[in-house]
Amino acid sequence: xxxxxxxxxxxxxxxxxxxxxxxxxxxxxxxxxxxxxxxxxxxxxxxxxxxxxxxxxxxxxxxxxxxxxxxxxxxxxxxxxxxxxxxxxxxxxxxxxxxxxxxxxxxxxxxxxxxxxxxxxxxxxxxxxxxxxxxxxxxxxxxx
Numbered sequence: 001x002x003x004x005x006x007x008x009x010x011x012x013x014x015x016x017x018x019x020x021x022x023x024x025x026x027x028x029x030x031x032x033x034x035x036x037x038x039x040x041x042x043x044x045x046x047x048x049x050x051x052x053x054x055x056x057x058x059x060x061x062x063x064x065x066x067x068x069x070x071x072x073x074x075x076x077x078x079x080x081x082x083x084x085x086x087x088x089x090x091x092x093x094x095x096x097x098x099x100x101x102x103x104x105x106x107x108x109x110x111x112x113x114x115x116x117x118x119x120x121x122x123x124x125x126x127x128x129x130x131x132x133x134x135x136x137x138x139x140x141x142x143x144x
Contacts, residue, residue, distance in 0.1 A: 016036065024072045027056055031053055038052050049075075051079065085108055
């Protein structure tokens with residue numbers, strides 16, 4: 001390993017996002033179409049929150065006391081205070097907060113604008129890459 005990974009090298013850049021006035025059904029459709037579990041939520045050009053597949057499923061559950069997912073708006077079910085970091089913050093800081101708060105995603109900003117999303121899947125992928133680099137080769141030499 002030549003240098004420590006950063007938020008920028010670990011996150012998914014330029015994520016899809018959804019407007020807070022969109023329906024939960026639209027969020028579910030986008031998540032399925034793009035095979036993602038988290039969608040940043042915007043109001044105009046402002047990043048306000050995130051909605052997860054878990055929140056979408058709760059609305060769409062067969063025994064849910066809520067109305068149809070086609071009628072409920074994203075802003076009514078999304079995370080109230082999403083965790084945001086700047087792209088230049090340390091990856092260690094972001095991961096520590098994710099673990100302590102049991103958070104599945106972090107919104108990454110640059111100059112106050114959405115630039116990426118860091119999810120548990122991104123973190124697992126990066127950790128797997130690091131482990132692969134550290135694994136000795138069959139001939140006994142380091143892989144890196």
